[in-house]
Every structure is written in C-alpha cells, then in structure tokens.
Amino acid sequence: MEINLRRHVAVGDATIGTMTIGDFTCYTLEDVIRDKKVWGKTAIPAGVYPVLMCESPRFTQSYEKKGLGRIVPLLDGVPEFTGVRIHVGNVAEHSHGCILVGDDWDRKSARITGSASAFKRMMKALNATPGNHRITIVNDIAEAKAKFSHPPAPLFMMMQGRGCFPA
Template identity: 50%
Template sequence: MVAKAFSMHLTLKRTTFTTESTIGKLSIEGKFECYVLEDVVRKPGAGKVWGKTAIPAGTYPVTITYSNRFRRLMPLLSGVKGFEGIRIHSGNTAADTEGCLLVGTSQAKDFVGNSRAAYAVLYNKLKTSIDAGDGVTITIS
C-alpha cells in the first residue's frame, strides 16, 4: 500500500491569548485564509478543562467525515492526544466550541466574525483537495 501524499498544508499560528479564548491566523500554503478562534491554551502541566481547552500544538491530518452532532460532512482533525471529535466549523466565541477550531473573516477580542462565509470557502477548498485524492494536514503553533 502506498502512503497518501499530503499535498495541501494548513498552518495555524496562534497570535492572541486571553483568559477566554485563543485567536490565530490560518494560512493555506503560506497564504492567509482566515482567522481562527479556539478555547484557551493552558500552560503545560495545568491540565485539560473539558470543553474549555485548546488542542495541543502539533501537526494533524484533516479529513472530511460525517458529524453526528452537526448532522453533515465536516473537516475533522485526527490524532489529537486527549481529544476526540475536533472539527473545523463556524462559530463566533469560545461558547461555540468545545476544543474545535472556529473560522471567521474578521476578529476582535474573544470573537471571530462572518464565520459561516469563512467556513464555506475553507470547506470547499478542503473538500476539493480531498476529493481529488490529496491529503490535507494542519500544523498548529
């Protein structure tokens, strides 16, 4: 069996850290795509708070699978140690996520805006790449 080559690479650089959320910039192949809001990044050893902790920095494969919660196909990050069901989806604040990545075209303190539009554009790019047989990864730093 031949390993799938990962031909689309996303990079999420976390830039803003508050007591409520983490905001970063998502790029595809080095080109800015959108903003991302996540839960709080906790200090090493601080422990995970369920539904209120950002996933660990690292590189993860991204696939599109059916979400029972959202009842549709959605991007899923795999292999996130200590986390399950990490999706990329729309939403505006940390109240809209339980570890997932929320996308938006604008950002303010603890907020990303125009999320549904940003998600639609990103989803189409990911789906096109995956449907073509290409792999997708995301590196979070």
C-alpha cells in the first residue's frame, strides 16, 4: 500500500501536512524540518521509506489498553534516525522525530486534534491491504513560502507609493 505525506505548513516548532492512504486522509504533525538533525526535534528527511507493521517497545501496552491495538507502523531505513513511527499525539513535543496523525489541526497553533480516531482509521486502511507498505514524503513548504514571500507586484508597488490601481 502506498502512503503519501505532503508537508504544507511550518507553524512554530511543528510541521503540518496531510497523509493519504487510498481513500483515507488525515492531517499530520511532525517536528521542524532542519538541515542538521537535533535529536527529538527534527522531522525526518523527505523521501521514500518502507513501512513495517510491528509492535513497539514504547507504545504496545498503552495502545492496547486504549483500544488502539498492538501494532504501530515503523519507517525503515531513515538516514540518521531509528524508531521512527506513525502514532498518536497532539503537539510537536509528542513527536520526537515521528509522525503524528489527527482528524484536524488548529490553524492558530501547532496542534492537531482527533489523533486516536485518525490512528484507528489509518490502521484500518493499512490492514485492508496486506503486504508491503511504503511512505513517500514530499516537502511542499518551500513552494508555499515562495508564493507568499511578498505581495503581488501591483499591490507591492502601491504599498511602496509607486503606483496605484486603475480607476
């Protein structure tokens, strides 16, 4: 199964994106994208990674108690990272370099909501297709910054007092 993650917005100490698996779509929250890794505070590099479905030493018992199952997706082969998983959480501090999923995100802060329900739906989508899974992660943030770095030329000129719009 192909998992697609597109990173769209940098908000404070987090990166917000969208994840698609077939018909399933949710929001994602990750740490900040950095050129150099800072342990527990850096999003993984964009790229394509195999996804293994396995138990987690950190999450298995607590997830089972919460009705989330025993399996947590693990991204394999991420350069300079180990133990990168897709799991529940609401803010960047919950991420530690992993990918968090949620039903919605607060546009005023770096926070996602509905994480447990999004995780359950994600697992249902992944379990519907047995076999190998992989995730493709794409950064769309640089393109968005370029589009919004300054106003369009006519508006920019008017703001500078060098022109006006025709009557």
